[in-house]
Amino acid sequence: MELTITNLSKQFKDKTAVDDVCLSLTPGVWGLLGANGAGKTTLMRMIADILNPTSGKILYDGKDIRTMGEEYRNLFGFLPQDFGFFQDFTVKDYLEYIAALKDVPARETRKKIDSLLHTLTLDDVRNKKIIKLSGGMKRRVGIAQAMLNDPKILIMDEPTAGLDPGERVRFRNLVSEFSHGRIVLISTHIVSDIEYIATKNAIMKAGKIVNVGTTDELVNQVKGKVWTCVVPAEKITMYEMQLRIINQRSEGNNQVSIRYLSDEGKTSNSVLAPPRLEDLYLWLFPQEEIIERGI
Structure with missing residues (x-):
């Protein structure tokens, strides 16, 4: 068929x-x-x-x-x-x-x-x-x-x-x-x-x-373009302006874990993360908001 x-x-x-x-x-x-x-x-x-x-x-x-x-x-x-x-x-x-x-x-x-x-x-x-x-x-x-x-x-x-x-x-x-x-x-x-x-x-x-x-x-296609790092919570606004952040999570102790898209790591403590289909979507459609991020 x-x-x-x-x-x-x-x-x-x-x-x-x-x-x-x-x-x-x-x-x-x-x-x-x-x-x-x-x-x-x-x-x-x-x-x-x-x-x-x-x-x-x-x-x-x-x-x-x-x-x-x-x-x-x-x-x-x-x-x-x-x-x-x-x-x-x-x-x-x-x-x-x-x-x-x-x-x-x-x-x-x-x-x-x-x-x-x-x-x-x-x-x-x-x-x-x-x-x-x-x-x-x-x-x-x-x-x-x-x-x-x-x-x-x-x-x-x-x-x-x-x-x-x-x-x-x-x-x-x-x-x-x-x-x-x-x-x-x-x-x-x-x-x-x-x-x-x-x-x-x-x-x-x-x-x-x-x-x-x-x-x-x-x-x-986005292998090597998905990164994670932990940044101070008081600097998150600055990072939001500089990076294509696709997820962030409070880690306590005034720290925030972020996941972002980039051709290279943008912070000294950034590490590569396994890519997901949502990462590819946001890489291809950077202006499109994901309505929900799943469960």
Whole structure:
């Protein structure tokens, strides 16, 4: 099974959101990383066949998805950043409605919904209206609807937004298990949510895919550029102005441990640290803030 993206572009008036992207997605979890405005959401919407490309093709096992129609929709699951629902829908009613739209056999619908509600810890709110749920619960309902038809291709845009740390752990475990024999593409700002479960990552910048590889392959790009040191707390403001600090922690005794990015050590007591995927992200996108730093 393979989803092949060939020379895909999308132009909006005078802006090129996706620029000649080529990417071959195979079974496993794929992370899609990039700053705001990189083109990730536009690319996902074209993969979901809800936005037509300006040029290029997306092929599923050699077939153009735009000619597959219902065949493609039946094997596809999609969680957008904002999923729509009627305000009067309860969680159960909404999932039954989505199951019908996705042609999930009626005899399987209840079993599938019960399983997802249990896995996503939504059992207690199955009869509550979605509009009255917390942001994290709404996001979990969105994840459930995307997985209802056991899709062969699952695309999720910022799936962990609003989830607490425990929910994010359960989400990672669920996706890791679900991905066997399936293509799962996840776009997220929370780099730690895909760092340890992604088979491969694609990095997107200014509408282009600039790098593809495993986490280990990609973080090698910042090997020798991640440093740690301990500095006096009263000088931390000065160091923040001089260094690209990506983390700091109070060590007591008026000392602060800092982790920073640089081609060379900037203090006499700096030592190299093993790089992580978040380090690469901040190296490539120095102006982009990480919304959360994981757990």
